[in-house]
Amino acid sequence: MLVxxxxxxxxxxxxxxxxxxxRSLNGIAMLNHDQIWKALDVLAQRHSLSPSALAKKxxxxxxxxxxxxxxxxxxxxxxxSTESIAKALDATGSNLNEFLRLVSDSAPPxxxxxxxxxxxxxxxxxxxDDGGFPAGSGWDEIAFPNVGDDHAYALEISGDSMLPLYxxxxxxxxxxxxxxxxGDRVVVRTTDGEVLAKExxxxxxxxxxxxxxxxxHGDRILPIExxxxxxxxxxxxx
Amino acid sequence: MLVxxxxxxxxxxxxxxxxxxxRSLNGIAMLNHDQIWKALDVLAQRHSLSPSALAKKxxxxxxxxxxxxxxxxxxxxxxxSTESIAKALDATGSNLNEFLRLVSDSAPPxxxxxxxxxxxxxxxxxxxDDGGFPAGSGWDEIAFPNVGDDHAYALEISGDSMLPLYxxxxxxxxxxxxxxxxGDRVVVRTTDGEVLAKExxxxxxxxxxxxxxxxxHGDRILPIExxxxxxxxxxxxx
DNA sequence: AATTTACAAGGATATATTTCCTATATAGGC
DNA sequence: GCCTATATAGGAAATATATCCTTGTAAATT
Numbered sequence: 001m002l003v004x005x006x007x008x009x010x011x012x013x014x015x016x017x018x019x020x021x022x023r024s025l026n027g028i029a030m031l032n033h034d035q036i037w038k039a040l041d042v043l044a045q046r047h048s049l050s051p052s053a054l055a056k057k058x059x060x061x062x063x064x065x066x067x068x069x070x071x072x073x074x075x076x077x078x079x080x081s082t083e084s085i086a087k088a089l090d091a092t093g094s095n096l097n098e099f100l101r102l103v104s105d106s107a108p109p110x111x112x113x114x115x116x117x118x119x120x121x122x123x124x125x126x127x128x129d130d131g132g133f134p135a136g137s138g139w140d141e142i143a144f145p146n147v148g149d150d151h152a153y154a155l156e157i158s159g160d161s162m163l164p165l166y167x168x169x170x171x172x173x174x175x176x177x178x179x180x181x182x183g184d185r186v187v188v189r190t191t192d193g194e195v196l197a198k199e200x201x202x203x204x205x206x207x208x209x210x211x212x213x214x215x216x217h218g219d220r221i222l223p224i225e226x227x228x229x230x231x232x233x234x235x236x237x238x
Numbered sequence: 239m240l241v242x243x244x245x246x247x248x249x250x251x252x253x254x255x256x257x258x259x260x261r262s263l264n265g266i267a268m269l270n271h272d273q274i275w276k277a278l279d280v281l282a283q284r285h286s287l288s289p290s291a292l293a294k295k296x297x298x299x300x301x302x303x304x305x306x307x308x309x310x311x312x313x314x315x316x317x318x319s320t321e322s323i324a325k326a327l328d329a330t331g332s333n334l335n336e337f338l339r340l341v342s343d344s345a346p347p348x349x350x351x352x353x354x355x356x357x358x359x360x361x362x363x364x365x366x367d368d369g370g371f372p373a374g375s376g377w378d379e380i381a382f383p384n385v386g387d388d389h390a391y392a393l394e395i396s397g398d399s400m401l402p403l404y405x406x407x408x409x410x411x412x413x414x415x416x417x418x419x420x421g422d423r424v425v426v427r428t429t430d431g432e433v434l435a436k437e438x439x440x441x442x443x444x445x446x447x448x449x450x451x452x453x454x455h456g457d458r459i460l461p462i463e464x465x466x467x468x469x470x471x472x473x474x475x476x
Numbered sequence: 477a478a479t480t481t482a483c484a485a486g487g488a489t490a491t492a493t494t495t496c497c498t499a500t501a502t503a504g505g506c
Numbered sequence: 507g508c509c510t511a512t513a514t515a516g517g518a519a520a521t522a523t524a525t526c527c528t529t530g531t532a533a534a535t536t
Contacts (some may be wrong), residue, residue, distance in 0.1 A: 032324045052483055061525050068485045072522085079324075081492080081523060082317040086270045145381055164451075165403060167421075172476070183405075185476045213402075233476040238410070238423050290513055299495050306515045310492085319493060319522080 033077045037070055040080065040088065047092045058091040060084055112146045114173060115139035116154040122187075122195040132176040132189065132229025142171070147234055149175040155187065155197075162197055165213040166236060172197070176231035185213070185233040191226050197233065271315045275308055278318065278326060285330045296329040298322055350384045352411060353377035354392040360425075360433040370414045370427060370467025380409070385472055387413040393425065393433075400435055403451040404474060410435070414469040423451070423471040429464050435471065 044054040044065075051065040063069065065088075070078055115134040117127060129135040133151040142154055157170045165185075166172060174187045180200055188196045188210060198210035198220065208227050210220040282292040282303075289303040301307065303326075308316055353372040355365060367373040371389040380392055395408040403423075404410060412425045418438055426434045426448060436448035436458065446465050448458040 032328075033321075036320060050483060062482095063484075063486090063526090064524060066484060066486090069523090076522090078523070079319060079321040082274060082320050082323065083271075083315075083492090084524075085320065086317075089270075143383055145383065164453075215402075236474050236476055238471045238474055288513060300512090301496090301514075301516090302494065304514060304516090307493090314492085316493070321522090322494080 033079060036080060036085075037065075040065055040085070043088065043092060043094060049092075054088055054092070055084075058084070058087040060087060112144055112150075112152065113141050114144050114147075114152050114154050116142050116156060116171065118158055119155045119195065119197070120158045122155055123189070123193045125193070128189065128229070132231065144173060144235070147173060147175060149177045151176050152234075153231075155195075157197075161217070162213045166197065171237040172233050173235040174231040175234050176229055178232040178234065180230055180232045186210070187231045187233060188222070189228040189230075190222065191228055196220070200230070203230075271317060274318065274323075275303075278303055278323070281326065281330060281332060287330075292326055292330070293322075296322070296325040298325060350382055350388075350390065351379050352382045352385075352390050352392050354380050354394060354409065356396055357393045357433065357435070358396045360393055361427070361431045363431070366427065366467070370469065382411060382473070385411060385413060387415045389414050390472070391469075393435075395435075399455070400451045404435065409475040410471050411473040412469040413472050414467055416470040416472065418468055418470045424448075425469045425471060426460070427466040427468075428460065429466055434458070438468070 040054070041051060044051050047054070049057060051067065052062040055064040056062045058064075064084060065080065072078055117134075117139050121127065121138070126136045127134065127138060131151075134153040139153070144152075144154075152173060152175045154171050154173050157166045157168060157172065159168055172187075180186055180203070182200055182202060184200045186198060186200045188194075188198060188208065190196070196210065198212055200208070201211045201219065202209040204224075206224050208222045208224060208230070210222065212218060212220065278292070279289060282289055285292070287295060289305065290300040293302040294300045302322060303318065310316055355372075355377050359365065359376070364374045365372065365376055369389075372391040377391070382390075382392075390411060390413045392409050392411050395404045395406060395410065397406055410425075418424055418441070420438055420440060422438045424436060424438050426432075426436060426446065428434070434448065436450055438446070439449045439457065440447040442462075444462050446460045446462060446468070448460065450456065450458065
């Protein structure tokens with residue numbers, strides 16, 4: 001599990017900003033100026049828009065965000081107005097949080113919105129798409145550090161069937177795209193609509209072998225064709 | 239544990255924005271406009287500055303952020319320019335992410351910097367102060383959602399002594415100020431310099447009774463005067 | 477090939493924010 | 507109370523960004 005632990009560390013452990021040091025104002029102002037324009041470009045891209053299309057969508061003149069207008073002829077940087085940015089954000093259904101995520105390369109890891117549902121509900125239809133990702137409208141949401149998987153979801157445990165590890169009411173964070181290996185704690189969805197939280201013992205081309213988290217329950221060997229998805233459990237509340 | 243689970247939910251579960259719905263642009267623009275001015279005011283306050291002193295510190299004219307100039311005579315909202323905001327941030331040694339926290343009342347909870355240390359090291363001297371809070375310079379740091387305890391710390395498990403619950407390399411988040419009750423998973427520090435992760439069975443005026451997380455180990459009953467601190471485990475990596 | 481559409485550069489003008497300036501209010505020190 | 511410094515309101519002018527408009531290019535459509 002050392003590799004697994006390191007992976008978690010890599011994702012969450014960050015070099016945080018130290019005390020501000022003496023800096024030249026001009027250098028920083030230029031940096032933020034570039035970042036703001038870049039963020040607008042990324043915002044446009046994310047919505048499959050060109051800068052001019054983003055401006056138009058925002059009710060601004062199509063030339064407002066032109067690259068050619070980002071520096072004056074006299075070499076002075078031109079800053080988009082705060083109002084223009086607000087309009088662009090609104091036109092794309094984005095909020096200021098998302099914009100500032102785009103702005104700052106040196107930001108701490110962003111919080112991720114993680115959909116949350118009860119464990120018992122997870123087997124019902126309509127909550128996952130074909131890829132095993134959360135879908136539909138029955139999900140609540142929690143905030144958590146970026147776990148490196150946009151499709152991560154949270155399940156709230158119900159009942160005592162996963163003791164001693166997970167108690168009633170605990171919340172587990174699941175990454176459906178994370179690679180899994182022997183020993184990982186996983187959530188498995190079967191074609192029968194079952195949702196299981198187990199430890200992965202072995203995975204072959206034909207079967208998935210799972211060890212129960214509750215020692216009172218036996219191991220489970222599933223034919224691979226009965227397994228819809230396997231997601232790795234990455235955090236658990238206590 | 240229902241109350242415990244609810245407590246965690248209260249701290250982390252947030253009502254996040256749903257899908258954008260039809261909204262009048264003017265209403266939203268006004269909202270962000272107010273927020274940005276308010277954020278500038280809070281930024282000034284945080285540095286014991288008035289709006290005019292903040293403007294001056296930023297190299298702007300002292301009237302730039304005057305309250306009297308935030309709406310034009312014709313009723314049109316005036317927005318501070320992005321350049322002015324950038325200068326104010328730089329003058330106060332703030333970055334855009336700190337500004338974000340000030341801007342948006344509906345922002346997700348802030349990230350908390352949580353000190354991290356190896357479990358085996360935690361019993362060594364110099365890592366905790368008298369109140370059981372992290373101290374000294376041997377701590378690494380991770381980012382985590384605000385757990386409601388400024389003194390929370392993280393311990394990285396080493397060894398197999400806490401199986402099946404915690405494996406080698408797992409990281410647990412501990413709140414030293416959280417109240418604990420029977421059934422809580424806790425980290426106990428003793429006067430002998432031991433650090434134990436156990437489940438709290440009973441706490442009386444004279445003793446603390448702990449159930450081992452590893453069923454191979456017996457329960458432990460400690461005289462209260464041997465117990466330095468008890469912190470509650472609130473999250474665990476998997 | 478001709479036309480239409482989208483995108484972007486560039487210039488002139490309109491509009492919005494900052495700057496400059498003045499006056500008044502407030503707070504702190506003597 | 508007086509003096510000084512700071513904070514704030516308000517008006518005019520300077521400066522900066524948005525808007526309007528034109529032109530050129532590329533790609534898609536007819």
